[in-house]
Amino acid sequence: MLSHWGDRMACDIVDFASSSIFSQLHIVTLAFASSILNRYVNGHCLMQLPVRRVPSYFSYKLERLYKVGPGGAINLTCVAVGYPMSRVFWKKSDDIYLNDPQTAPIGKNVLTLTRVEQTENYTCIAVSKLGNIEATTTVEVRALPPAPRNLRIIEVTADSVTVRWDELIIENEPVKSYVVRYRQKNASTSRSHVPTNGTE
Incomplete structure (x- = not known):
């Protein structure tokens, strides 16, 4: 804060480092200058503010x-x-x-x-x-779990195939889901299906 009386000028330094706003900063010296110009005096004030280091x-x-x-x-x-x-x-x-x-x-x-x-x-x-x-x-x-055992075809229709397999039991690593990947004969791409009932 700057103030002046006639040809004299005073500079008050405010300790911002004690406020919570600056509580996360480190102690460095921050210097800045404030100038005032009026018909009475040209003034220049150099202030150093401590900033907290973290x-x-x-x-x-x-x-x-x-x-x-x-x-x-x-x-x-x-x-x-x-x-x-x-x-x-x-x-x-x-x-x-x-x-x-x-x-x-x-x-x-x-x-x-x-x-x-x-x-x-x-x-x-x-x-x-x-x-x-x-x-x-x-x-x-983590290694992939082994493939399901005893994979077998249960039913074949004109537009579907039902397969079944034995459930895998892996100690401390329960199987969360299976993904069945298949492709039509002579097809170049495959499709995936996630069974909703676990093993069929």
Whole structure:
């Protein structure tokens, strides 16, 4: 706030750092100048406002474990906030960096994995002037379940075929659904059907 009396000018500094609006910022020196011009005086006031620093933290939590099928794909999203902002990059096992830490994106980094063939650990690292933070997740490749057993034809009509199979029992991994893929004789494309009654 600026005020003047004749040829004198006073500058009052307001401590914004104590207000809740600035509670998420870091302590840096913010300098700005305010000028007034009237018929009495030209004034220039330089004020320094302390701004609070906030260490980086992850605002988007990675799951401990992600499951994909062989050859599957997945996106891993890592978001770090704070002030000053962090560079965010990924590495996998054996400290193999997947991004250049010097040029990595600021604040958010999405790691796209395609054709995943083996289980692997991935670590997101956020680096700022206040230090580093890390979060690790595992992408686990789960083998496809075995094919249904005892597949057999129950009924054939002019426009349909009914097939049946024995239910699969897999410990700790219950089967949620089946997909029947079929094609007409001599056809080049196939079709899929999801049975509603489980095994028929």
